[in-house]
Amino acid sequence: MNKRIQHIFLIGLLFSSTAVFSQIKDETLILDRKREPEVKKIEKKKTSIEAEKNYPPEEKSANPPAYNITNVPASSDFKTSLIQGEDISPKFEAENQNNYFQLGMGNYGKILADGLISTTLENDMEVGADVHFLSTNGLKKVYDWNSKQSSANVGAFLNSYGELGKFSVNADYGLNDYNYYGIYALTPASSNVDLRQKTNRFKVNGYYDFYSNEILNDVRLKSSFLSDHFGAKESQAEVLVNLSKHGVEFPSFDDVRFNADFGIKLETVKSDFDLLEKNSSQFLNATLAPKMTFFKGDSYLMIGSDFSFLNAKNSNVLLGDQVKNNKTYWFPKAEVQFAAADEFKFYGGITGGLHLNSYADLLEQNPYLVSDQELRATETKYKFYFGLRGDIDQQIKYDFSAGFGKMNDILFFKANDLFNYDVDYNRPAYDFANTFSSVYDNGTVSEAKASIQYFPLANLSLDAEVNFEKYNLDNNDNIYYKPLIKASLGGKYSMLDKKLNLGAKAIFGSDQTTNSFELNNDGINPNSYISTQNINNKVGGFADLNLSAEYKVHKNFSIFALGNNLLNTQYQTYKGYKVLGAQIVGGVKISF
Template identity: 60%
Template sequence: MNKLKYIAVLAFLGTVGISELGAQIKEEQLILNRKREPEVKKIEKKKTSVVQEKNYPPDNKKKEDSLNLKYDIVNVPPVSDFKTTEIQGEDISPKFSNDYQSNYFRLGYGNYGKFMADANISGKIQDNVEIGADAHYLSTSGLKKDYDWDSKQNEAKIGVFSNIYTETGKFNIDANYAFNNYNYYGIYALTPTNNGVDLQQKVNKFSVNGYYDHYSNDILNNLRVKSYFLSDHFGAKENYANAELNLSKHDFSVYDDVTANGDLGINLETVNSKFDILNKNTNNQFNFTLSPKVTFYKGDSYLLIGSDFSFLNSKNSSNVTDESKNNKFYWFPKAEVLVAAADEFKFYGGIDGGLKLNTYGNLLEENPFLISDLTLTPTETKYHFYFGLKGDVDQTFKYDVNAGFSKVNNAQFFVSNPLLFYLPTPNPLGVDLNLGRNGYDYANTFSSIYDNGTLMEVKGDLQVFPMENLTVDAGLHFMKYKLDNLEEVYYKPLFQFNLGAKYTMLEKKLNLGFKAYFVTDRTSNSYSVVTTFPAFNMQENVNEKVGGYADINLSAEYKIHKNFSIFALGNNLLGAKYQNYLGYKVLGAQVVGGVKITF
C-alpha cells in the first residue's frame, strides 16, 4: 500500500489488485481455443498450472460453454483494502501470455510496511497426472498515523493440488489452509482510555475441494464437492459441505434442425455454525435441491424450461431464546429464451430464483469485521425476471446489457453493532463495567440483518479489442432496493462503475494495465453517547452516510529475461483514505515493487 509521492513514478504502470497471486485450482474448467469472451464474470480462481489439455473439450462441451456463458459484474472489494484477495477471484497483476510458465516465485515490498510473497510449483509425475503447491502471503503495518491502536494485518494461504486426466474425464483436487490475522481497529464512537486495548481477531480456514468433469455428457456431466472448516479467535466454529451432481443427456434430435439437452442437477448443502460469545448463537442449515431442465436449440437460439425444487431444514438457538426449527419446501421457476438475430445482436430474457445459505465464512469474505455471534438465515430469491441484449461485433467489441426485477425474502445486509454489549444476566446498569472491555465492544463490529423486499437492477459490461496488444473493459451496476421494514438499505451502493485496460509493448516484454473503481455513497447506522449525569445513553442514527470513492490502480511488469522480471504496483493512487465500512479507513496511496522468477 503506497503514498502519493510515488504516483509520478507509477504513471506508466498497469492495474493490479494483489489478489491471491498465483496459479490455484478450483472448480473452473479450462476451455481452450475458444473465441475471446468478455472478462466480465470473474472466475473464482486463477488458471490451473495446466496450460493445454489435449483433445479437450469435446464439441458438445464447447457448445454448452458458449451457450451458457453469462456476463455478470462481481461486486469487488476495493483494491486498497488490507486483504490479499482485493479483487475477488481474479489476479489482475501483469502476466505474459507467451511462454507461459506456471512455476514461479515472487517477492514485493512497499510503503505501509506492505510485504508480499507468492509462489507456485507444479510438475507431472505421470503423463496424465500433475501435482503442485501454491502459497501466498501478505502483511501490512496498517495506519499507524491515523489510529492509536493496531490496524496491522497479515494473512496467508497455502495449498496443494492435483490434476488427473483420463480418457473419459478430468479430475481436480485441492486442499488448502488459510489464516487472516487482523484487528477491529474501526473505533469511532468512544475512544478507549487504554490505547493498548486488545482488538485482535484471527480466522483460520481449512478447505478441501474436488471436481470431476465427464467429457461426453452422456448421463454423467460433472460432479463437484466443496468443504471447509472455519474457526476464529473467539471460539466460533463452522463446518460447511456442498456436493453437486449434474446428470445430462445432450444433443438428441427433436425435429429437423432442432436439438435438445436434458439436465438434472442434484445439490446437497449443509452448514453448522456455533458461536461462543455473547448470545452464543447456534445455526444448522441443510438444503436439498433438484434442478431438472430441458433446453431446445436451433442454431444459436435456444429455449430453456426448468424448475428448482428445494427442501430446507434449519435450526437456530441461543442462550437467550428457545430453539426454533423450520422445515419448508420451495419451488422456483426457471426459464430463458435467447433469440440470435446475428452475432452482433442476441436478445434474451427469463425468470429464475433460488435459495442462498448465508454462512459465517462467506460473510467474512465480504466484511471481515463481523461480530463472532451471528444469526444466519438463508436468503430466498422468490423470483427474478430479467431481459437483455448482448453481442459480438467482429471479435473486437463485446457487450452485454440487462435489467432485472426480483422479489427477495430475508435479503442480507450488514448493520453496525451498539457501543456496548449488554450482559445476559441481570445488572443494575445493564452493561458490563466490571470485567473490562472486549476488543469488539466499541461499536466497531457488524452483524447480519435481514429484511424482505424487492430489488431492481441494471447491469452493463463490455470489452473492446481496438488493437492486438490492447484490451479495454468496463462495467456498471445499478441496484435499487425497496424494503418492507428497514428505513434504509445498508452498505448497498446505488451505482458502481469500473474501467480497466491492459497493454503490452516492446515485443511483449513490458505489460501495463489500469483499473479504476467508482462507487457512490452508501448508508449505515451509527451510535453516539448522550450523557445524562450520572449515567449515559446510546443514541442510534439510522441514516449515517459512508462516502463514495474513486480508486485508481496502475501496474507494470518488465521481463528482463525469460526467467526474470521486475514489477511495480500502484494502488489507490488518489490517496483517499475512504471507508469500506463505518470507522474503517483503508490505506492511502500505495506503491509496491518487487521481482519475479520463473522456472
C-alpha cells in the same frame, strides 16, 4: 519513430481513461485460486483464449470450461465487501509461467510473497502447490491503536486427465490475522488495547467432469471448516451431481438440438458461536433441478425448475430459544435467446433459488463482524430479467440487461452498539462500537447492468462495467452497505514484444447508508454511557485507481510494480474503517 509515438499515445489513453474515476476505493487480497470451471459474463476474444492441453475432446469443444489456475495477487490493503480484489497485474503467456515465485515490498510496511509450482507426472497427472502471503503495518499515523493485518494461504492440488474425464482435487488452508481497528464513537483508555481477531479456514474440493455428456455429466464435492479467535466454529459440505443427455436430434427438424439436464444438490452448514447470545444454526438443503433446452443455431429456449427441501434449526443459548423449520420451495427457471446475428442476441428469462448464508461467506464480505451471528437462508422467490448481448467483429463484446425480483431474508449488515455501557469496563476487542451484525428483511430489488470489452489492437484490451441495484424493503427505509451504483473501467496493454505489460483498473461506487452510534457520559451516573443511534448515516462514495507494470528482463526473471489508492484518499469501507493511503509495491518474479 512512429511506433514509439503510437506506444506513448496508447499508454496515455489507457491511464488517462481510468483516471476519470479517481476518488479511490481500496481493494483486497484474494487468497483463493479458482480451480473450478467458471463462465465469464462476456467471453474473451477468441484469439486470446488459451487451449488446455489434452482437453476437451470434440464433444465439449464448442463451449470449453476454463480450468486454468488464476493467480490473484495483492491489490491493496484491508478487506471490503464492495471490491473483491481485482487482478490487474499483467500476465506473460510463456509456458514456464506456470511455475514462479514473486516477492515484493512497499510502504506501510507491506510485504508480498506469492508462488506456484506444478509438474506433470505420468498418465497426464499434474500436481502442484501454491502459497500467498500479504502483511501491512496498518495506519500507525491515523490510529493510536493497532491496525496491522496479515493474510496467508497455502494450497495443494492435483489434476488428472483420463480417457473418460478430468479429475481435480485441491486442499488449502487460509489464515487472516487482523484487528477491529474501526473505533469511531469513543477513545480506548490505552493504545495497547487488544483488538485482535483471527480466522482459520481449511477447504477440500473435488471435481470430476466426464468428457461426454452421457447421463453422468459431472460430480462436485466441497467442504470447509472455519474457526476464529473467539471460539466460533463452522463446517460446510456440498455434493452436486449433474445428470444429462445432450445433443439429441429431432428427425423432423434437422437444425434443432435438445439437451436434458437433471441436477441433484445436497448441502449442509453448521455454525456455533461462543460469545454474547451464543447463536447456533444448522441447515440441510436438498435441491432437485430438472431442465430442458432446445437449440437452433445460437438461439435457444431453456425451461426448468428448482425444488428445494430445507431443514433449518436455530437456537439461542442465552435466551434458551430454539426454532425448527422444515419447508419446501419451488422456483421457476426459464430463459430464451433469439440470435438475430452475432452482433445482436436478445434474451430474457426468470430465475429463483435458495442461498444458505454461512459465517465464512459473511466474513468474505465483511471481516469486521462480531463473532455471534444470526444465520438465515436468503430466498429469491423470482427474478425477471431481459437483455441484449453480442459480438461485433471480434473487437467489441457487450452485454446489457435489466431485472426485477422479489426476495425474502435479504442479507445486509448493520453497525453494532456497545455491548456493555460501563465506562471503566475492560472491553474486549469487539466492544467499542466497532463491529457489525447480519440483518435480514424482505423486499424487492430492481437492477440494471452493462458490460463491454473492446479490443482495438491485438496487444490492447479495454473493459467497462456498470451495475445499478435499488432495494425496497418491507421494514427498513434503506439497505445498509449496498451502494446504488458500482462501476469499473480497466485495460491491459503489452509492448516491446510482450516484454513490458501494463495494467490499469478504476472502480467507482456511490454513497452507502449505514447506522452509527454517538456515546456520551450519563450526567446522573458518570460511570455509564448513553448511546444515541443515527439510522441514516452515510459512508461516502469512492473511485479507486490502480496501476501495474511488469517488465521481463529475462525469460526467467522479471520486475514488477503495483500502485493502489494512488490519489491517497483515506476513505472508509465500513463505518470507522479507514483504508491505507497511496501504496506502491515493487518486487521481482522468478519463473521456471
